[in-house]
Amino acid sequence: MNFITKCYYLFRRVWKSVSLYFMLAGPGLVVMIADNDAGGITTYAATGAKYGYHLIWFLLVLIPVAYYVQEMTVRLGAVTKRGHAEAIFDGFGSFWGWFSLLDLMLVDWLTLVTEFIGMTAAMRIFGVPEWLTVLAVCLLMGFMVLNGRYWTWEKIALGFCLLNLIYIPAAFLVHPPLGRILADGVLPNFPGGFNGEMFFFLMANIGTTIAPWMLFFQQSSVVDKGMREKDIPWGRFDTWTGAIITVVVAIFIVVLTGTILHGVDIDDAAQASVLVMQTNKYAGAMMAIGLFDAGLLGAICISLASSWAFGEIFGWAHSLNTKIKEAPWFYVSYFFTLVTAGLVVLIPGAPLVLITLFVQVVAVTLLPAALVFLILLLNDRETMGEYCNSRIQNVIGGVIIATIIVLSTCYGISALFPALFT
């Protein structure tokens, strides 16, 4: 009897923890999984096609990298109750504030265009015209934000996060050789030596793992959700879970293209889906669905990151918990960003390749600044109190941030001068 009672109370305690997690889960999971956006899927597909399973170890390294950076936004948001843009204005003055805000707006808008490029390319595979995809996405995203509750928005977003896992069954459909994956991918190695092209692929993988909008999005999301200091451990757990899931999905994409397309040069994920379809139509179709979902998740988060940031600075009501009448400017900026980015894709002959390259360059003007501000703000003992960065956190965070800055800068420069890394 005593044993049954103990089991019952253990079950109650675990169930209570799980229920609490499901209430608090969200920002970390959504931002991390949305990190596998249309551009990210292309990078992972190209990595698998180029190097097979050999760079899986590098993706595993990116789990703590992504976690340590994003965890700082959880603490900063929960303690200051401010988004990243407002924290920069407050901490470093209006010059750096305006620089960050306007740069964020530009990067987000350009990235949003690339998400639409990915979504329309994916749906074109199924015969859906571009205009219909853009219209459907705008309507869906409008429905998501206009219901007037953060909770509903987040749960719908989590549903799309679940769809991102479609790459896992897709990879199993092509029967990847487990022994070869373990032999090639687990231990650090550089097939063909550490040359310029290899460096470019490593930079691209880092560049897609940490994007500027992620910092702004997660911190604003933590604030909008109303997380407090006591929720930080759950926020950390949420971010760890998200970091692991996002890298697992990335690994399955590499496994999928590494199994079917090894040795083929891939330009974009839609092309990879079509090529995979020639071998296994279901796996290829799932890859295309995943690409659409990735673009949609990216669009969902990116458009909100800008609107939140503008609302914080201009003092507009800027919560998903407000109705359109209560926060008109928040929703106007959201729809303006969304619709204009969607329309660009529909312009015949629009320089979409140039836009995709330009995103990489503009992103590296914002990312180092946002990361440096993040670590400086986390060292502000007056505001952060006991949640201030410890010495070890500063060393780990500092090394990660310095590495990201160097590699993402090289990635941005390689977009300007491709000959440097070939």
Place this chain on the structure above:
Amino acid sequence: MPIAHALRSLFAGNLEKIRDINRKYATPRITMSLPVRLALLALRVYLLVLVGLLAYKFIVTLSR
């Protein structure tokens, strides 16, 4: 005319708002210690170099 008037007042209102924001955040709250000042200086240099590279690329592309 009412549309022109509305637009004019909208822009005027927003300009005033931007001035308010600049006044509100005129002084950085973070203590400008040596490491902070060095980090901000490094950021300025980094951004100048990057913008310089962008301008160079733009000029080279145009001159072709």
